[in-house]
Amino acid sequence: MPSHVREVSRIHRIASIPGDGIGVDITDAAVEILNVLAKTIGGFEFEFTTFDWSSKKFLERGWYMPPDGLEQLKKFDAIYFGAVGWPDVPDHISLWGLILPIRKSLNQYVNVRPTRILEGTKSPLADCQREDLDWVIIRENSEGEYSGQGGTSHESSPHTVATEVSIFTRVGIERIMRFAFETARSRPRKKLTMVTKSNAQRHGMVLWDTVFYEVAKEYGDVEIDKMLVDAMTVRMVLQPKSLDTIVATNLHADILSDLAAALSGSIGIAPSSNLDPTRANPSMFEPIHGSAPDIAGKGIANPVGAFWSAAEMVRWVGEEKAADGLMKAVENVTARGVKTKDLGGGEDTKGVTKAVCQEIETLFASTVTLSTPFPRPNEGYLIIEKPNRSVPHLTPRIWPVSHSSPPQLYSSSSSLSASAHPPLPKTRTNFSTPKQPSPQSTPC
Numbered sequence: 001m002p003s004h005v006r007e008v009s010r011i012h013r014i015a016s017i018p019g020d021g022i023g024v025d026i027t028d029a030a031v032e033i034l035n036v037l038a039k040t041i042g043g044f045e046f047e048f049t050t051f052d053w054s055s056k057k058f059l060e061r062g063w064y065m066p067p068d069g070l071e072q073l074k075k076f077d078a079i080y081f082g083a084v085g086w087p088d089v090p091d092h093i094s095l096w097g098l099i100l101p102i103r104k105s106l107n108q109y110v111n112v113r114p115t116r117i118l119e120g121t122k123s124p125l126a127d128c129q130r131e132d133l134d135w136v137i138i139r140e141n142s143e144g145e146y147s148g149q150g151g152t153s154h155e156s157s158p159h160t161v162a163t164e165v166s167i168f169t170r171v172g173i174e175r176i177m178r179f180a181f182e183t184a185r186s187r188p189r190k191k192l193t194m195v196t197k198s199n200a201q202r203h204g205m206v207l208w209d210t211v212f213y214e215v216a217k218e219y220g221d222v223e224i225d226k227m228l229v230d231a232m233t234v235r236m237v238l239q240p241k242s243l244d245t246i247v248a249t250n251l252h253a254d255i256l257s258d259l260a261a262a263l264s265g266s267i268g269i270a271p272s273s274n275l276d277p278t279r280a281n282p283s284m285f286e287p288i289h290g291s292a293p294d295i296a297g298k299g300i301a302n303p304v305g306a307f308w309s310a311a312e313m314v315r316w317v318g319e320e321k322a323a324d325g326l327m328k329a330v331e332n333v334t335a336r337g338v339k340t341k342d343l344g345g346g347e348d349t350k351g352v353t354k355a356v357c358q359e360i361e362t363l364f365a366s367t368v369t370l371s372t373p374f375p376r377p378n379e380g381y382l383i384i385e386k387p388n389r390s391v392p393h394l395t396p397r398i399w400p401v402s403h404s405s406p407p408q409l410y411s412s413s414s415s416l417s418a419s420a421h422p423p424l425p426k427t428r429t430n431f432s433t434p435k436q437p438s439p440q441s442t443p444c
């Protein structure tokens, strides 16, 4: 690097898709938080490009994503997603017009959905303490019940026939099982529960069971058990402490993670990471909730799930200390009782966002310089960085552990294919050199 060029900042290029309803409010809040985080800590920046691929735009022009939409997204380091869906558009059109093609085409075959009871919040279950509920649900995110295969014939007749075909492939099952086992192994309890419905569904679900037990042989240190999905709902409610890492199919895990969110206090806090563990494509981060038309426009959406998802994105792009700090700030705020109505508080979206921004400044401003790591508790964390040579693309690194220390985090893979999509960000230079070309903004 020439001497007149000074390295100032790592740049993380983020595609932001706010979508519909409260997706817009919580994405605004997340972008605000992320900018404050970067400014306060220093050393990195986010460069956001917003794509208005909303239902409103769909109604105006007939499409969610333009034909080259996926190609546009591939230029980014990560995607931040709000929510899609609006009563004026059938839900299968909005989902299949936007979020499902992104997950499938960008090979985001893992959806990680951690759940725990945050500081200052409680479960609706009477006897459930914070330490009793700490789960990570690993959702298969590319096939299964969401394969999109099937069709309808004899329409407009009393004999209409519709098929919805679930596709389960050995490759698809094996890779999600490995990710789930790696996740379980990286958590202190080393416990994995696999969920199917293989009593009634005798083909694909049985293949899930079979592959699960095959892969389990490579993970002798992980305690395993198997549940039928119906009984699993009972166990989640009555014996939350008996669970740790859970792996389930696309549909089952979607349903179970909404239940998990409710049991941990509110669907408004629950994050998700749609990961391409190979890093050949950008991964996508979004709260698990939808566009919530019933509260959209009221300014009362809980932004915590959006912040937690943002923290996971920050971790994914390599800013671990910032991710830890963001979650610490969120929990300091909930611990003080600054919460939205769904968590029993009296604040609105903006109030919680402002409080988290201030907390970030309090936590970082006076203590952190580029060379000073954010102080992390020694207990309550598990940090693992050991590549699994037989599975080079799967290396979960930090996972939530006991409740003895403040920030409890799920985190995701790293040390992945360097050649495919290097995790190391670009750097910004201050002057005299041509600026890196920005990704083209969407024409819409």
Ligand SMILES: NC(=O)c1ccc[n+]([C@@H]2O[C@H](COP(=O)([O-])OP(=O)(O)OC[C@H]3O[C@@H](n4cnc5c(N)ncnc54)[C@H](O)[C@@H]3O)[C@@H](O)[C@H]2O)c1
Pocket: 022, 082, 083, 084, 085, 086, 087, 091, 095, 099, 267, 268, 269, 286, 288, 289, 290, 291, 292, 293, 294, 295, 300, 301, 302, 303, 305, 342
């Ligand atoms: N990933 C996504 O984009 C996604 C996910 C789920 C649903 N959807 C879509 O969203 C639309 C609405 O779906 P739905 O009503 O079934 O689910 P939803 O998650 O939008 O809402 C369910 C309930 O939870 C409440 N809620 C959700 N998020 C909240 C938050 N952050 N703070 C406070 N309360 C919150 C809502 O007010 C509502 O009462 C549909 O079009 C659906 O297809 C999209």
Ligand SMILES: O=C(O)C[C@@H](O)C(=O)O
Pocket: 095, 254, 288
């Ligand atoms: O089923 C889906 O994937 C839509 C929504 O529930 C989600 O989890 O994003």
